[in-house]
Amino acid sequence: MSEVLVLVEHADGDVKKVTFELLTLARSLGEPAAVAIGDVSDDLVASLTAGGADTVYVAAGPEFGQHVVAPKVSALQSALAASSASGVLVPATAEGKEIAARLAVRTGSGLITDAVGVSAGFVAEQSVFGGSTLVQSAVTTGTPIIAVRPNSVAAEANAGAGRRVDLDVTITDADRAAKVTERVAQEKAGRPELTEAAIVVSGGRGVGSPEGFAVVESLADALGAAVGASRAATDAGWYPHQFQVGQTGKTVSPQLYIANGISGAIQHRAGMQTSKTIVAVNKDAEAPIFDLVDFGVVGDLHVVLPQLTDEVTRRKG
Amino acid sequence: MKIVVCVKQVPDSWAEKKLNPADNTLDRDAADAVVNELDEYAIEEALQIQERMGGSDECPVTVLTVGPDKAIESVRKGLQMGANDGVHVVDDALHGSDALATSAVLAAAIDRLAPDLVLMGSESTDARMSVVPAMLAERTGRPQLTFAGKVDIADGVITVQRATDYGYDVVEAALPALVSVVEKINEPRYPSFKGIMAAKKKPVETLTLADLGVEPTAVGLSGAWSSVQEFAARPPRAAGTVVTDEGDGGTKAAEFLAAEKFI
Numbered sequence: 001m002s003e004v005l006v007l008v009e010h011a012d013g014d015v016k017k018v019t020f021e022l023l024t025l026a027r028s029l030g031e032p033a034a035v036a037i038g039d040v041s042d043d044l045v046a047s048l049t050a051g052g053a054d055t056v057y058v059a060a061g062p063e064f065g066q067h068v069v070a071p072k073v074s075a076l077q078s079a080l081a082a083s084s085a086s087g088v089l090v091p092a093t094a095e096g097k098e099i100a101a102r103l104a105v106r107t108g109s110g111l112i113t114d115a116v117g118v119s120a121g122f123v124a125e126q127s128v129f130g131g132s133t134l135v136q137s138a139v140t141t142g143t144p145i146i147a148v149r150p151n152s153v154a155a156e157a158n159a160g161a162g163r164r165v166d167l168d169v170t171i172t173d174a175d176r177a178a179k180v181t182e183r184v185a186q187e188k189a190g191r192p193e194l195t196e197a198a199i200v201v202s203g204g205r206g207v208g209s210p211e212g213f214a215v216v217e218s219l220a221d222a223l224g225a226a227v228g229a230s231r232a233a234t235d236a237g238w239y240p241h242q243f244q245v246g247q248t249g250k251t252v253s254p255q256l257y258i259a260n261g262i263s264g265a266i267q268h269r270a271g272m273q274t275s276k277t278i279v280a281v282n283k284d285a286e287a288p289i290f291d292l293v294d295f296g297v298v299g300d301l302h303v304v305l306p307q308l309t310d311e312v313t314r315r316k317g
Numbered sequence: 318m319k320i321v322v323c324v325k326q327v328p329d330s331w332a333e334k335k336l337n338p339a340d341n342t343l344d345r346d347a348a349d350a351v352v353n354e355l356d357e358y359a360i361e362e363a364l365q366i367q368e369r370m371g372g373s374d375e376c377p378v379t380v381l382t383v384g385p386d387k388a389i390e391s392v393r394k395g396l397q398m399g400a401n402d403g404v405h406v407v408d409d410a411l412h413g414s415d416a417l418a419t420s421a422v423l424a425a426a427i428d429r430l431a432p433d434l435v436l437m438g439s440e441s442t443d444a445r446m447s448v449v450p451a452m453l454a455e456r457t458g459r460p461q462l463t464f465a466g467k468v469d470i471a472d473g474v475i476t477v478q479r480a481t482d483y484g485y486d487v488v489e490a491a492l493p494a495l496v497s498v499v500e501k502i503n504e505p506r507y508p509s510f511k512g513i514m515a516a517k518k519k520p521v522e523t524l525t526l527a528d529l530g531v532e533p534t535a536v537g538l539s540g541a542w543s544s545v546q547e548f549a550a551r552p553p554r555a556a557g558t559v560v561t562d563e564g565d566g567g568t569k570a571a572e573f574l575a576a577e578k579f580i
Contacts (some may be wrong), residue, residue, distance in 0.1 A: 068461050068479065069451065070487055070515040093482070094447065094464060101448035104417060110542030111417065113446045127551065129334040129446075134551050135341075141542035177460035178490045181476075186484030193482050199579065222577070241501050244479065245441055248354060248500050256579050266333065269447075277577060278557075279570060290559050297575040299562025307567025315571065315580050 003055065004030040007099060008037070009050060009091050015047045018091040018196055022148060022154035023052035026168055030086055032160055033057060035079040037072050038064045038277055049162025051155070057082065060169045068178035071171045073102040077087060080107065080168045084188040085123045085143065092147035093195060100145050109142025116152045116253065116274055124148075130247070130266050131273025150196045151253045151272075186242070190221075194243060197226035199256045200275070202245055203238075204230035204268070206283060206301055208262020210238045215305040216260055222312040228252065228272075230262045246271035260301045264289025281305065318376045318470075318492075320363045321430050322400065323423055323437040323453075324356040326384050326391040334443065340538060341545035342413045343443060345385070352391040358498045360395045361370025361505040362468060363436050367399075370470075378429060381522070383411065383422050389521060394518035397508030403521035404430065411528055413538030416444070420452035422536060426531040427457055432493065434548045438499040439464050450497035460490030463497040 004026035009016040019034070026032035027199060034053035040060040048056050059075035064284070076099060080088065088103070090096040092114045104111035117122035122144040126135045139145070156234045194200065203216040211280065213227070219229045229239035231246050245252055247270035257275035262268055264287055271277075271294065280289045297304050328334050328348035336342040363378045370376035380395030382388050383406040392403035406426055414422070427435055435457075440447035454461035462468075465477035466485060475494050478485040510517070526533050534540055560569050574580045 068463070070455075073455075073522075074433075089389070094480075097448055098451035098463065099445065101416070101451040104542075105420070105452050105455040106541075110415075111448065112543050114319075115449060117334065123546065132333065132551055133336060133548055135548040137543055138546055138548045139543045147346070168577050174458055177458075178462055178478075178484045178494075180487050180488050182487035183481075184478075184484045184487065194484070245456070251445070256574075256577075266462050277579075278554075279573065281566070285559070285561070290557075291555055292557075293559065294554075294557040294577075296557060296559035296571060297562050297566040297570055298559060299566040304562055304566040304570065307565075308570045309567075311571035312574070315575060 003033040004089045005076070005083060005085045006032060006034050007076060007088070007090040007096060008034050009093065009096065010036065010044060013039070013041055013044060014050065015044060016196060017155065018150040019048070020051040021150065022089045022091065024156045025051055025148065025153050026089055026090045027158065029118065029120065031121065033083055033085065035059070035076055045162065045164055048136050050157065050159050052158050052160045053162060054160040055083070055163045055165060057165050057167055059169045063171055066180055068180065069098045069102065069175050070175035070177065072099050072147060073106065074171055074175055075167060075169045076103055077106055078169045080143065082165065082309065087144040089118070090145070090147050092149045097147050100147050104145050107142055109143045109145050110139030112139060113147040114251070115146050115148045118146055118148060122146060127274045130270035133256050149253050150197065150253070151255065156204050192224070192226045194226045194228055195250055195252055197252070198254055199223050199225035200228050200245070200252050200254045201225045201258045201260070202228035202230065202262060203233055203260050204262030205232040205293045207233055207238060212302065214240055215302055219258070219305050219309045220314070222309045222316070230268050259289050260305060262289055263287045264292060318370055318434065318435060319432040320366065320376060320378045320434045321427060321432040322356070322359050322378060322380050322395060323435065324380055324382050324391045324395060325353045325361065325441045326350050326382065326388040327353045327443040328440050336548050339385050340413060341421065341548060342538070349569050350387060350390065353438055353441045355440060355442070355500060357505040358502050359436040360398050360400060362498055364399045365503060366468070366470060373401050373436045379404060379432070381423070381426055381430070382406070383419055385412070385447055392521055394508070396519045397512045398506055399512060402519055404524060405521055406524045408526040408528065408533070410509045410533035410537045413541060414536045415541040415543060416446055416448050416452060417542055418536040418540050420449050420456055422529065422531055423449070423453055423524070424456035426524065427453070429529065431477045434492060435459065435495040437497050439499050450495065454495045457495065459493055459495040462488055462490060462494055465496050465498050466502050468496060469505060
């Protein structure tokens with residue numbers, strides 16, 4: 001059986017959840033082989049082995065993170081050359097898709113992004129046009145490169161052989177063209193990343209003010225969820241733009257999405273419609289969001305959410 | 318200094334979109350066509366850089382698009398906003414091109430125009446792949462300054478704030494370079510009446526694949542490196558339960574979450 005490469009996402013020494021999802025998916029397509037780039041510790045390799053990697057290709061060194069994307073493309077390309085991989089899976093994050101894009105150009109391979117599933121023969125399922133249409137696509141040239149959305153499959157712990165292979169990667173001057181001179185962290189600490197979170201709690205026009213987001217954040221924290229916002233809320237300046245969910249913002253596909261004071265215009269649906277379970281709270285019983293929900297409450301979110309938060313805290317406590 | 322802004326004509330992002338069953342491509346007649354919203358931010362950024370650089374003579378701005386006849390409307394929009402001239406790559410062979418082919422055509426046009434700076438939106442609201450800027454950087458050998466929320470240029474060095482999950486990275490490179498911009502980098506201007514009138518006289522060059530030295534077999538549906546095998550409307554979600562809050566809405570929602578094992 002041939003190898004299936006999985007580009008590892010990791011930060012601060014920890015493997016991101018989406019990597020384990022992709023290793024699980026790779027197991028259904030071939031022999032999972034992780035490609036770990038940058039600051040790679042023995043613990044990280046052990047964690048990838050436990051997560052299902054039969055082989056861990058390692059391109060270690062600080063320089064991979066000091067330039068935009070291109071050095072990582074070179075690392076993934078040398079993993080592809082060193083293996084007999086039949087396909088490459090990357091997380092459909094902003095950077096994952098950029099790495100995949102450049103790898104596709106360099107290796108003359110077709111690329112499919114934002115897959116929500118991959119079946120035998122690397123047939124990718126995509127959910128497009130705001131989730132209204134399901135598309136089955138396949139790569140017809142080169143090695144299939146598929147960017148898969150976080151939360152598309154459930155990670156299964158199934159330890160692999162964990163054979164470590166250190167790659168000898170040549171970083172070219174062209175790879176060094178765009179230099180990262182500083183990293184600035186803005187995200188509020190303590191909440192999971194929006195695109196990776198298993199649960200997302202969002203607020204929209206009905207939240208009413210920046211202060212109004214406190215009830216949304218309280219529910220999110222009680223559930224261990226990320227906080228999102230509709231475009232109406234970010235355009236109004238009530239919540240930072242980087243948390244916008246929708247057609248011009250982030251696309252999320254969590255296990256549970258709770259929409260509060262969000263009407264459910266296509267602009268927003270495009271960013272959340274593939275969520276597994278959808279709950280909405282809205283004053284307007286006619287809001288289109290209620291067409292999507294598994295459970296909805298017609299009511300004032302400023303009354304319903306605090307009660308829900310208390311109840312979640314009580315049940316968890 | 319010379320700037321080229323790449324724009325794409327897309328179906329109105331507020332409209333319902335669909336695929337054409339005849340060849341599994343986007344049905345472009347099914348919705349009104351507009352300039353991709355994020356590309357408007359790129360046009361605005363180019364015009365602001367032009368103003369800082371001393372105007373049209375010092376820093377001309379060209380709007381470039383690849384697309385069918387109708388796509389010239391998106392070039393016109395850029396000219397109305399204030400860009401100086403346009404380039405429209407149009408060829409029957411382009412229909413059905415994937416991102417890789419589109420990036421190859423754009424790269425050929427950019428190599429021909431040889432600008433110091435290429436600006437574009439970070440994604441289109443129709444395909445939403447967000448890969449063409451990275452592909453274009455790879456193909457043209459330009460430094461990739463993508464997802465920029467702020468752009469500064471001084472002494473041939475360009476510095477951007479690259480949006481990340483945790484905040485942003487400060488990234489710098491020597492010109493010539495390629496930049497994709499995110500929403501909210503600026504407030505795109507509306508074309509003035511004067512701008513609309515002036516745009517009618519601005520030159521738009523039409524180029525074919527032959528002009529750019531791109532083989533027709535390398536683009537279009539037949540040249541695509543991936544293909545849509547089939548598509549179907551998503552089955553409608555099973556109707557959920559909707560309750561009206563009578564003082565116990567939060568509790569009922571919690572009961573639902575507990576039944577679904579979320580708490």
